Structure formats: structure tokens, C-alpha cells
Amino acid sequence: MLEITRLSTTQPDFWDSLQQLTDWDDGATSRVEEVVAEILQRVAAEGDAAVLELTARFDRLAVDTAAELEVSVDEQERALAGLDDEQRRALETAAARIRDYHARQLGESWEYADEHGNRLGQQVTPLARVGVYVPGGKAAYPSSVLMNTLPAKVAGVDEVIMVVPAPEGAVSPLVLAAARVAGVDRVFRVGGAQAVAALACGTETIPAVDKIVGPGNAFVAEAKRRVFGRVGIDMVAGPSEIMVICDGQTDAEWIAMDLFSQAEHDEDARAILVCPDPLFLDQVQAAMERLLPEMERSEIIRTALGRRGALIYVRDLAEAAEVANRIAPEHLELSVVEPRHMAAGIRHAGAIFLGRHTPEAIGDYCAGPNHVLPTSRTARFASPLGVYDFQKRTSLIECSPAGGAALADVAATLARGEGLTAHARSAEMRRDGEGAEPR
Template identity: 60%
Template structure:
């Protein structure tokens, strides 16, 4: 794992290069995805089935075999052992509770002219949630996408999840049942995104697509944006941990590896002003890699995109954190809450040494679908607000409209929009 110091002459460039990662800029990838979307639009179910057989080696002979029934979801839930079922129910309860606090409501007020202004909040009608199911499957992602949609009041939730060789983790189906997903299709990749966006004979078109996926999914979501909404274009998982010397290096090392084991292009960065502690964490990482089942993935990740960064002090660390705008940020210090006040850009902030990022992935309550690749500079975690939309409300009274109409008349003429001006003028020249 590379070691960097802010005192190195070329640190700024090396650190910038470390952060640079293009998720969906490969022209060949984009061309492939565009063709898949075009073919799904033209051939519908038949093409989605063909690609599902080709890429996922799914044994289905007809498209109807790719949809799961509510009875199958219920059977998966009822088949869980007690311990797993209780953990899933705890996670669902906490996620729902947190997102209930995010619900937005409409409002109105009457201005000093007697006009009523306000905002109406309504849920989306139908959404599609993408759940990974290839190299890894994540029942937690089902809960994190479906429950906020339910809280928002979405009428219909459609889930797509790839099932390699026709096999699927029963826990994913159990989570779909618990979260109240309405329909589940065992399809994935760009073809699933295209089916959700444009609809097929069987898959209904949706108003918005949420959830993480591989680079084909990310590219497809970008391509269909405008036909429907999307939550974000997600890149590889990231974690940045800041800690000082009064921590257990074994804990910090495992926190870093918890994200590195996701993917060979995941990113784990550790920042500290304590060189001895940095060395101890480096040694702990090496020790952990000898026992982790996904050690090869994690090792490749930290070699290619990881870093141990020595800083002069906490102030310098905060500047770097805000530059990175990490998906997951751990502040393993005693005054973490105070330090968090200085963080402007992060997807989720885990405060204190007893708050590992792994808790957030499953059952803390806040959403684990988070902005990556520096996009926390301008975007937010998935939430209820992603499944609601706002309409402006304007109602003018007979007298209250007059000064507004006069102003609109003047401004419209300045923009050479005569019909606008006359439309406003009718309201005060009566």
C-alpha cells in the first residue's frame, strides 16, 4: 500500500492522480451500452431474455420465467433462520425509522398583496430499483432502496436483480418481501436498465431508477437519464479514515479493508499525523490480509488505489478530506462530532472509534447508497426526497395580481415577448 506525505515535493500531483477515476467514459463501453438500449427498445422482452441467457447463463426459455412471484418472495422470507430474520427485521425497522424523518410536506403562505404561494409535494408513481446479484449480492441494498420509496408513498416498486445460472441469494428475495417490493425480475446489466426506462411487453416503464451496479449499469443509467430520473452514477466503493495515535491499529486496518474487499478498484485511504501509528496500521493490514477470504481482491484494491497519508496536523487532514469528498468518512477521534463541523464534503460521516462504516452498510439507519468519486461535493445520499417531487403553487387574488402583472408586462416587453406582456396586462387593465 503506497505511502504518501504532504511534505513530499510532488504530493499534490500524486494525490490528484490517486483520486482520478473515470467510471463511464470508455467510448467502447458507451457504444456497447447504447446498442443494448436501442435493441431493448426495438425488440423488448425477447432481447432482454436473449441477453440474460447470454450474459447470466440463465436457463429461462421464456420471459415469464424471469419474474418471481410474491409467493416465492414470501417463502424465502419464511425460510430464514431466526437469527438472520431478526437481523434483517432490525435493519429494516431502523432504515424505515430514519427515513420517516426525511418526509417532506407541502406548504403555503399568503403574501402582503393577498396572493397565495406555496409548494405541493407528491410521490413518484413507479420506480425501479437495481440490486447487484452477480459477483456479490446485497440484500441490504434492497432495503436501502425500497424502504425510502415506500416511506415517500411510491405506488409501485419494481426490482431487477441478475441471477447468474438462474441462482439467487434467498436473502435478497426475503429482503424484497420485507421491504414490500411489488414485482421482481431476475434481469441485470444495461438491458435491465433499458427495460425499466423504456418498458417492454412485460416490464413497466418507471419514473426513476435507483441503486448501484457495475460499469455497464452506471453507463446505462447515464444514457437513459431524461427518459426517466436516476439517483446517481455510482463508482467503486470508497472509504477515508482519519485517526490519531490513540486507536487500535487492528481496528483501523480492518475498517480500510472492509471497503477494499468490495472490488479491485475500490479505494481505501488512511490519513494520520502520527507516523508511528501509520506504520502500525500498515503492519496490521498485512496481517489481516493473511486471513481474509477476499484477500486477493482487497490486496489488489489497496495496491492500485489505496494510500497511507502522513499529514502535519489535523487542519491539513481536513483540507485533504474536503478535497477527496469521500463516500464514507470515518473520524476516529474523541471529538469527532466537533471535527465533523469542519467537513464540507462527504457522503456519510462515521464519528468516533466505535462507529465503523460497516454498521452504516447494514443497520444504522441512514442510507448506504452514497455519492462516490468526489460527487459528494454536490450530491447527497439516497433518501425519501429522491422519491418525491415538488410542484409550485401560485394563486393571485383580483387585487393582488395587479402590481405583479404590471411588473411582468414591463419585463416581458424588455424581452420582446409581446404575448407574455399582453397576457399579464389583461389582469390589471380591467
């Protein structure tokens, strides 16, 4: 019997129960914090020596020099050449679609002149160097390579450095092939907090980057949190989430498999179905019990559904939208008659999948939009990873002589109100023409 929480909005304690179900402890225990702090300190102080020792300890990969941790272009090429035709086509098709989607996000520099002849604008430039962390634990993630790397390449980032855990030296050939397809510049067999530290601080072999993106375990997440400020990061990601709103008219097995698709990531993944038809909730649970034995990762799915899964009864679809906005899910499927109409009422979600024929799994791999999405209710204020995460915006201000004089009184008045006399005088000198004329 599959154990999964059943909730109803008719329960007086529904919202409290929902919050308890969806609250997430990010795993930053005192032990995690202490271990990560020590690793960061060691890598910053010892460079390659620390990376080598930590990689031997945690990944059982012992080499004499840090240069041996780098995966050569030839090895990446061999991995790509070794794929069967179907896998290679899938990688290349997905990469082309992801590039095409993200090319539409490119920001452009702009300028305008105000009524005083001052020129104001914004200059958009790419980051110089980015680090991409690719998980290498319970599964291989070539899709993470594509999703994290291609927006950076589209943005014009000069150099992309990829790090990936390699237990006993093994890296998935599909991951290396994806790195080649995506145009990764350098790849290192380094994982965990030591990889984040190396990217943030730089070592004799691994160059320091300007921003680190990509998901990882609790140690990786804590390391990213701690290096933020020295470098940029994309986000501190929690477990994968899916919420499906269904009107009860979709095949129950489709919905069951959609819930499985996220629950199979790991035991902390969250899968929730919301529906105004209690009979359909029963049908989906029966379908899950029927299909679960067929799944290769059935025990992970069973555990995830037992811990964080839920089947939720709502009075109507309007109430379902209210539940979605409260949860702010990473992935939201709208398996209803009029998905676009319903989507207009969704304010908080990482990605919305519209209609009965749009499973979240397609978004994970090849639809085009990024699958790096805000989790743990951060969709209330955060967005999917995109080209804009790899571009900087610099303000441009150029005052004409008349324009500077015209704004001087405003600046001086506000500056004196703040008690900053030098600010005021700096503006007034331009207005009054004090001092020597510029050469």
C-alpha cells in the same frame, strides 16, 4: 509484503499525487458505450424478445417467456421463511431502523399568502413507479434492497419494481427475503444494461418506471447515464470509498479492518488512512499485513489497496480535514478525540462516522441513514439517497384579482425587457380587466 502507497503533505508534489491516486475513470470506454447503445436500442425496439435473448446470452438463463423471469411472491415468502432466526431478525431490525430514519425526511406541502392576497406554495407528491437495480455479481447485497427500496416506500411510491441479475437462474435467498421485508412489489431476474433499458422503456412484461436507482457495473452505469432524461436516476456511482482520519489513538487493528471493509468490495475500491502520527501509519500497515491472510476476499483487498489505497501523513488534524475536503470521500470516519468538533470543518463527504466506536460497516447495514452515497468526489454537490429522491415538488400559484393586478407591472416590465410582448400583454390584461369577464 502488502503494497500500499505512502504519501505525505510535506512532499512538494503531494496534491498532484493525491489527485492522480483519487481520479477515477468510470469505465465508459468506447466498447462499453457501443455495447450499451446497442442493448438500449434493441430493448426499446423489441421489448421482451430482446430481454429474453440478452438474459440468455449474458446470464445463461434461458426461458420461453418473459413472465418466467418474474419471481413470485410465494418464492419470496419461501426465501424469507427459510432464513434462520438470526438472519431474519437482522433483516427486520435493519429495515425498521432504516424506515425510522427515513420517515424523518418526509417533505410536506406548504402554502402562504402574500400582502396582495396571492396564495403561493409547494405541493409534494411521491413518484408513481420506481425501478431498483440490485447487483448480483461478486457478492449478494440484501442491504442494497433495503437501502434503495425503503425510502421509496416511506415516500409513498405506488409501485417498486426490482431487477437483479440471476446467473443461471440463481438469486440469493437473502436478497429475495430482503425484497419481501422491504415490500418490493415485483421482482425480475434480469440484470445488466438490458434491465435498465427494460425499466426505462417498458416491455410487454416489465413496466416502465419514472426513476431508476441502485448501483451496478460499468455497463449498468452507462445505461443509466443514457436513459437519464427519459427517466430519473439516482447517480452514476463509482467504486466504494473510505477515508479514515485517525489521531493515532485508536487500536491499529480496528483501523486496518475498517480499511479492509471497503477494499473487499472490488479491486477498484479506495481505502485511505490519514494521520499525523507516522508511527501509527506503520502500525496500521503491520496490522493489515497480519490480518490480511484471515480475510476470505484477501486477494481482492490486496489488489484494491495496491491500486487505490494510501497511508497519508499530515502535519495535524486541520491539514487532515483539508485533505478530506479535497477528496470528498463517500465514507469518512473521524476516529479522533473530538469527532463532532472536527466534523464541523468537513464540508464534503457522503457520510461521516463519528468516533472510535462507529465503524463504516454499521452504516452499511443497520444504523439507519442510507448507504447509497455520492462517490468519486461528487459529495461536493450530491447527497445520500433519501426520501426526497422519491418525491416531486410542484409549485402552486393562485393570484387574487387585486394580487394579479399588483404584480402585472413587474411581470410586464421584465417581459418587455426580454422582448416577449405576449408575456407582457398577458399580465396587463389581468391588470386592466381587458376582455370578457370569466364565467
